[in-house]
Amino acid sequence: MRLSWLSVALALVLGLTASPGAFGGPKAPKPPKAAKNVKTPIDEFMRMSPEEQQKALNRLPPEQRRRFQERLQRFNQLPAAQQQTLRNMYDRLNQLPPERQQAVRRSMNQFSREPQDRRQAMRQELKGLAPLPAEDRQARLASPEFREKFSEKEQGIIRDMSDVLPPR
Amino acid sequence: MGCPVEDGTGAELIVAYGARKLDPEQESELERHLTLCPSCRELAQAQRAVWSALDAWPSIAVSPNFDQLVFHRIANEQQRTPFTGWLRRWLPARWSWRPVVPVGAACAALIAAFLLKSPVLQPLTSSENQPKLQIEQVEHALDDMDMLKQLGVESASEKAHSPEKI
Amino acid sequence: MNPDGIDTPTAQPSWNTRVKDTIRSLERDAELMLRVRDGDQASFGLLLERHRGSVIHFLYRMVQSRAVAEELAQEVFLRVYRSRSSYEPSAKFTTWLFRIATHLGLNSIRDGRKESRQESLDQETSEGTVRQVADGAPNVEQELVYEVKLREVRQAIESLPAKQRAAVLMHKYDELEYAEIASVLSCSESAVKSLLFRAYEHLRLRLAHLA
Numbered sequence: 001m002r003l004s005w006l007s008v009a010l011a012l013v014l015g016l017t018a019s020p021g022a023f024g025g026p027k028a029p030k031p032p033k034a035a036k037n038v039k040t041p042i043d044e045f046m047r048m049s050p051e052e053q054q055k056a057l058n059r060l061p062p063e064q065r066r067r068f069q070e071r072l073q074r075f076n077q078l079p080a081a082q083q084q085t086l087r088n089m090y091d092r093l094n095q096l097p098p099e100r101q102q103a104v105r106r107s108m109n110q111f112s113r114e115p116q117d118r119r120q121a122m123r124q125e126l127k128g129l130a131p132l133p134a135e136d137r138q139a140r141l142a143s144p145e146f147r148e149k150f151s152e153k154e155q156g157i158i159r160d161m162s163d164v165l166p167p168r
Numbered sequence: 169m170g171c172p173v174e175d176g177t178g179a180e181l182i183v184a185y186g187a188r189k190l191d192p193e194q195e196s197e198l199e200r201h202l203t204l205c206p207s208c209r210e211l212a213q214a215q216r217a218v219w220s221a222l223d224a225w226p227s228i229a230v231s232p233n234f235d236q237l238v239f240h241r242i243a244n245e246q247q248r249t250p251f252t253g254w255l256r257r258w259l260p261a262r263w264s265w266r267p268v269v270p271v272g273a274a275c276a277a278l279i280a281a282f283l284l285k286s287p288v289l290q291p292l293t294s295s296e297n298q299p300k301l302q303i304e305q306v307e308h309a310l311d312d313m314d315m316l317k318q319l320g321v322e323s324a325s326e327k328a329h330s331p332e333k334i
Numbered sequence: 335m336n337p338d339g340i341d342t343p344t345a346q347p348s349w350n351t352r353v354k355d356t357i358r359s360l361e362r363d364a365e366l367m368l369r370v371r372d373g374d375q376a377s378f379g380l381l382l383e384r385h386r387g388s389v390i391h392f393l394y395r396m397v398q399s400r401a402v403a404e405e406l407a408q409e410v411f412l413r414v415y416r417s418r419s420s421y422e423p424s425a426k427f428t429t430w431l432f433r434i435a436t437h438l439g440l441n442s443i444r445d446g447r448k449e450s451r452q453e454s455l456d457q458e459t460s461e462g463t464v465r466q467v468a469d470g471a472p473n474v475e476q477e478l479v480y481e482v483k484l485r486e487v488r489q490a491i492e493s494l495p496a497k498q499r500a501a502v503l504m505h506k507y508d509e510l511e512y513a514e515i516a517s518v519l520s521c522s523e524s525a526v527k528s529l530l531f532r533a534y535e536h537l538r539l540r541l542a543h544l545a
Binding site: 180186211213214218219220222225228234237238239241245304311 | 412
């Protein structure tokens with residue numbers, strides 16, 4: 001049974017990799033290269049027509065629709081540069097393997113539960129890491145000063161967060 | 169009452185307590201124990217917190233046309249049945265479909281793969297046939313953006329990428 | 335023994351009423367399904383009405399996608415309908431229903447049919463229920479706190495292995511007993527307890543701070 005399904009997979013791979021040109025027919029035009037801009041579901045939603053947006057929103061109960069619209073407005077009102085940086089971080093988050101994504105999201109939740117002064121300290125640290133190249137970031141995260149400054153839990157949060165920092 | 173955590177009955181009792189499923193007598197007895205046993209007390213409080221947190225997760229409204237869709241699928245299946253019934257009458261009684269399905273799927277996969285590569289069928293891969301965006305995807309993206317925003321990194325990145333003033 | 339012939343402990347009257355309601359409900363499901371077996375589609379419609387909510391909600395929390403949950407739920411009822419000619423009321427109808435739903439839900443999780451992590455939950459409240467807020471409309475701060483809490487609960491459930499997830503959802507939201515869950519998952523009662531207690535231990539670590 002497994003062999004039969006293996007044959008299906010093999011047939012699919014052979015079919016997909018074979019080019020129609022090999023049999024004398026015209027080559028299919030290549031699709032254009034994808035733009036480098038990151039597109040999130042938020043952007044896709046904003047590109048929908050007003051009617052399509054309303055149709056999607058109508059699936060939500062009134063209170064939830066209101067909350068959704070408020071959150072969307074808050075995001076769209078951010079300065080363009082800030083939005084783009086968030087998009088890049090979002091993209092990096094979603095490129096991670098699922099287990100890493102889970103760990104990062106868990107760390108972000110933990111971050112939001114920390115006292116205000118510790119959140120500020122961790123934010124400062126992340127701001128300091130952001131402009132550094134990857135090797136320098138790693139060096140900083142391994143340094144004794146970093147370890148002394150933050151508790152183990154905070155170190156874990158910062159390490160996880162550094163995975164979504166925009167690449168230098 | 170002995171200590172449930174120590175005597176190994178803790179898990180079931182604590183879970184039932186968290187779910188408020190103990191009868192009044194059992195609950196009173198356990199609560200008397202909790203006043204004396206810090207570890208059980210902590211466990212019980214944590215379990216109640218979990219139960220209460222899970223309560224916060226609301227259920228969704230069912231689509232108004234759900235029943236219709238089920239009946240539609242039933243009707244579709246019933247329409248297809250006469251052919252397969254006919255087919256079964258002509259095939260040997262002990263005919264097994266098992267080897268036929270993957271072989272048939274392999275042929276279909278080959279044909280489909282070549283058709284997909286054919287320029288005639290290129291429009292089928294256009295964005296009009298991309299899966300529809302679900303509102304939940306957008307909500308989840310907003311969740312992620314809210315979390316990322318709290319890190320406050322974007323203002324540092326803006327400064328890093330802004331042109332230097334001369 | 336009380337006048338109804340049911341032996342109950344000296345508990346509140348509501349417990350007795352619950353037992354009687356449960357028995358009536360089980361009998362009703364079996365009665366309806368037998369009518370479906372005899373060709374009565376209207377009875378199938380009534381079964382749909384009685385159980386679609388619980389099936390969809392269960393699958394929704396399993397796969398964390400409304401669209402996939404409804405698609406799977408349709409498949410559940412389709413399979414019930416297909417099996418109508420061989421239905422025997424030996425087992426509880428809901429156990430059978432949840433067995434199919436769990437099987438499809440576990441397959442869906444295994445096959446990764448919930449698309450990407452991005453296609454996530456609908457945060458709807460069910461029709462007729464409104465999230466109660468102390469003073470008028472919730473302010474932004476309260477809403478953010480609520481959103482964070484909800485997100486943590488969803489992620490905590492999603493982080494559970496599939497079988498533990500199914501067991502917790504049936505235990506918590508559908509209030510199935512250990513024996514029923516064991517029947518749904520085709521395992522022993524002690525195996526179910528083991529699944530559940532490990533799951534709750536994990537959830538306590540993730541969610542206890544939300545008290």
